[in-house]
Amino acid sequence: MNGPFRVGLLLTERCDIACAHCWLGLGSNGVDMSLDEARGYIDQASSIPTVEWISFTGGEPFLLPGLLNELVGYASAKGLRTECVTNCSWAETPEKTKETLKTLKESGLDVVNISADDFHQEFVPFENARNCFEVAKSLGLKTVIMSAAQAGGTLRLAKIINRLGPDEIGTLGEGEPTEGLSAIAVETGFLPVGRGAQLPRDRWLIGESKTEGPCRLVLRDIGIDPEGELLACCSAASLLARGRLGSVVETGIQQRLDDAGEQSLFKILSEQGPSSLADSLGISWREGFVSRCHLCHEVLKDPRLDEALV
Template sequence: MRLEDAERVMRNLSEAFRGRYPSGYRQVGVNLGLHLTGGEPFLNPDLLLDLVRMADRLGMPSLFVETNCFWAATDESARESLNQLKEAGLHGILISVNPFILEYVPFERTLRAIRAAREIFQANLMIYQEGFLHQIERLGVRGTIRFEDYLRTAGASSMYYAELLPMGRACYELRHLFPRHPAEDFFCMSCRAELTRPWHIHVDNYCNYMTGYCGGISLGDARRMDEICSGIELDDKPILARLVSDRGIELLYRFAVEEYGYRELRKGYISKCHLCVDIRKHIVEQTDEFVELKPEGFYRNLKAEDAVS
């Protein structure tokens, strides 16, 4: 995303926020204001600084960044990074702590970032999830640990309180953690609620407007957010039209089977989202005609499973 595109998106958001937040609102929360996330925002620290300055200039409320803390190599560098962001206008920070990040980010870096953030942002530090923070501390983990080893050490019950959403890449990478169901078990379901929710939306690096966590489904170009919010024409978005219909999952499934030769997965699905994303992945592999199935790279990086022969 170019900076000029980011500014167009932020201007649209600032208009939407106006009147909903008092001027200078700095309290942070996962469903408040604007959060900069990813991926990992600190992979491009210069861009992150530019975006924070831009958001501050536009008066964005509840401005915070989400991070996995890979960058917190030393106490000094951690404090320096966070101080720069605070001076640029950042209100707070959300630090992600869970066994999946622990596979790649040494726990010492997470603790270091938490210490620095408490010092710099004080009450505007959020830890997501604190339960995992305490669990990992009790286990005495040092460095990194493979997720499978974590489960063996902590036990499957350690994941009981995890907000693990069975959608997107998790459907493939973590499918062994969930029971499976045949496709028809989800035929009565629709995605209308998820796709029309008016809160906690995301804008990706390609300016796609996505509601909630429905990765790979674009409601339109966030640079023209007013058009999206005034109503979406579904005639040229047949995938979206089916998903928001009653029994939308069944409609999408039958469309994919009849038009694109989709075959049900042999082992079944862990959720309606698993069935939906697997169908969409199959369709994207056949054609690029559906404007709502973006970005293409989202589907390219999903792992395939064996279908029923």
């Protein structure tokens, strides 16, 4: 298994909106990461040769603008590339958006990751996402547009791209070169886990994403939550005990990853994928799942998994 390439720091569990599909189930309450804690994790990440990126996420990391700016600068000074994930609730006007993003750009920010879809736009005007996209572009920041789709939804990726500027945005997964593009857009069905599990099944977007095949992200696109717990990935597995790898406060990230890498669970996920484990458990995975991560969540929460791994 290759080493981690990105460490996502969940700067806060707080969010100023409460999307219906939020698999983390976040809202107005929750814990924040402190400046010293986050710096310590960045120090650890920068000593792992394969780590290229620090992603600042949450919750909504722009609820902590001073902390975010400080940490972008800290990570950049260590030679790491930086990304901020946002719901754009703060980007109410082009002027305010410019003030915020210019400061971050000057601190070394590389990428703004914008969430835009039916769920986010229930709370945040689409104009905010447009402000963020346009201002980021004008400042020379790269953008990623992340969209969680639902069956029968109105704001699908093609519409978002059309509203933002079709010539500048490449979609990931079509196999087309993305060089020269300042923006990339990615759409996946919302995960029916966490709060998303309460959405009706006829809204699940089934059949548009692969469920088979190895996971290229496990133990590579890792996260650290505000309590200092290492997460095996930045998706649904991190909600479950099996995807939570222990505190990195006293035992470091590298040691936690080395220990996890010895577990057959993670070897199978990275070499064969959750569908292989589903076969062992007799779960019929070819239908009824939104994505590989949805299947993975079902497999990892199955109480029979320990037996299947022997």
